[in-house]
Amino acid sequence: MRAAVLTRFDAPLEVQERPDPKAGGGEVVVEVLAALVAPYAADVFSGVRKYPLVPPVVPGTGAVGRVVHLGPDATRLKTGDLVWCDPTVRSRDDALTPDIALQGWSSRGEGGARLATHWHDGAFAELMRLPTENVYPLPAAAEEDPARWAALTVYTIAHGGLQAGRLTPGETLLVSGATGNLGSTAIAVAFAMGAGRVVAPGRNRDVLDSLASRFGPRLRPVPLTGDEATDRAAMSAAAGGPIDMVIDLLPPSAPSSATRTAAMTVREYGRIVLMGGVGMLGGTDLHLPYPWIMRNSITVRGQWMYPRTTNTHLIRLLANGTLDLTHERVRSFDLDAVNDAIAHAAAHPGPFERTTLTPTTH
Numbered sequence: 157m158r159a160a161v162l163t164r165f166d167a168p169l170e171v172q173e174r175p176d177p178k179a180g181g182g183e184v185v186v187e188v189l190a191a192l193v194a195p196y197a198a199d200v201f202s203g204v205r206k207y208p209l210v211p212p213v214v215p216g217t218g219a220v221g222r223v224v225h226l227g228p229d230a231t232r233l234k235t236g237d238l239v240w241c242d243p244t245v246r247s248r249d250d251a252l253t254p255d256i257a258l259q260g261w262s263s264r265g266e267g268g269a270r271l272a273t274h275w276h277d278g279a280f281a282e283l284m285r286l287p288t289e290n291v292y293p294l295p296a297a298a299e300e301d302p303a304r305w306a307a308l309t310v311y312t313i314a315h316g317g318l319q320a321g322r323l324t325p326g327e328t329l330l331v332s333g334a335t336g337n338l339g340s341t342a343i344a345v346a347f348a349m350g351a352g353r354v355v356a357p358g359r360n361r362d363v364l365d366s367l368a369s370r371f372g373p374r375l376r377p378v379p380l381t382g383d384e385a386t387d388r389a390a391m392s393a394a395a396g397g398p399i400d401m402v403i404d405l406l407p408p409s410a411p412s413s414a415t416r417t418a419a420m421t422v423r424e425y426g427r428i429v430l431m432g433g434v435g436m437l438g439g440t441d442l443h444l445p446y447p448w449i450m451r452n453s454i455t456v457r458g459q460w461m462y463p464r465t466t467n468t469h470l471i472r473l474l475a476n477g478t479l480d481l482t483h484e485r486v487r488s489f490d491l492d493a494v495n496d497a498i499a500h501a502a503a504h505p506g507p508f509e510r511t512t513l514t515p516t517t518h
Contacts, residue, residue, distance in 0.1 A: 316462020
């Protein structure tokens, strides 16, 4: 097979011939039709984000593909099935606190690193080997445009965070980082889950106007000034009532003060989900006040990725039309143009802008 390989950090990816992967017990091999290229992929491959990838490695998180080989213990999947390939790999020997790795991308701790050694290569290849439990059948509608459905990589993260915060229909949500690629996706998922209102703070007024035009009056945009007291008051006023939940999806470049400002708009007994990258590249800590958390009975939860059930729930939302992908602006590149794809993704990080790699097109 052909694959795009990160041979070392701060070097272009190289397209190479590699042995075809084989499926053993508990494994599936898929033909990769489309894989999302993250807007920050260039920072990962340059080493700026210091991800624990070990070159040489085929990177890439998640894919839409077609099953070509199955292990002997698969009972529902069939060769030829169109599937979503979830990159979140979990260890199978501890149900309570499983180790986690993002196949072809990242890992957590020593156990995650061991997982990443076995599930080393990701989706930037013609073929990909995955755990059987990470492969999910897609509806017939996905056949028409697999590249568009590759956006599941982003949608699953957003849905997982909202699940973690127990968002319920009618509630008011504040999305910290709303004007970004992931934050804007969280807005779409929140409305599909029944959110009554979504407060969307951001500095880019053009993007805020675009989001307001798309989602209508239930979307409450808030232009930010950078002053904590002013911005907190503006977000609270825009909500028009209590803010039940805050989800933070800001990138590592954002200051912790922006996360704190948004988080402290939540009501008594409210919930805060931290799912972004603030602090990953250094900087000051979050410094949420202990007395405020305790006296207001605030729940603060960190969430990395999502449970397996997120994949099924999200595919159902898309299949029944509750959530749709028609607004996605997708640009696809073939495997030989992988470095062009990475550059394009970096230059187009805005809401609902997706860059995909299509290793196979038949």
